[in-house]
Amino acid sequence: MTTPSIRHLFDLDITLRDAALDMENRPTRRMIANAAIGIHVEDAYYSVRELREAVSWVHEGVSAGKLKLAEILGNDGADDFQRCIYFCLAGRGVVSMLDDLEWLEDLLERRGRIAGEQKRLKETVMPLVNPYVADAPDGPLVRMDGNFEQGPSWWADPTLSA
Secondary structure, three states: OOOOOHHHOEOOOHHHHHHHHOOOOOHHHHHHHHHHOOOOHHHHHHHHHHHHHHHHHHHHOOOOHHHHHHHHHHOOOOOOHHHHHHHHHOOOOHHHHHHHHHHHHHHHHHHHHHHHHHHHOOOOEOOOOOOOOOOOOOOOOOOOOOOOOOOHHHOOOHHHOO
16 A cells, blocks of 8 residues: 555645734734644644633633633643643733634634544545644643732733724
8 A cells, every 4th residue: 555645635734824824814813823733633622722711711700710721821731732822822912812712713623624524535634743742841830820810911902992
């Protein structure tokens, strides 16, 4: 059995690559699209969804929101993907952060649907090359304290005054 040539393989990351290069997208969107390239289809989607939900809960004042966000950012059993996405957006204003997270979540959901369809059709896809070299965080973790102080980026979003 021969290995199919690269031109016969579908690139599941093509929409992320396009979004990362699209100058019409905000820099934060280009950053998080780049950060998601190569991440396993389900892992990427559910990680971003979980992060978006936690940020949304904090923004809406849900009591468990701060603890959930602190747990995500302080998780020493996962790779750095969620922290990477969060810190690409941190301090930019919560409304912008949520908008960008929802945008990425939508891209990743559609990517997952395409991956499922490719699998159902027994089509071949290009292998996803995980950009992380370790399965655990590489560096200091955020302190897991649900009583963190919310600074101006949580209530003084510059996009709200425009």
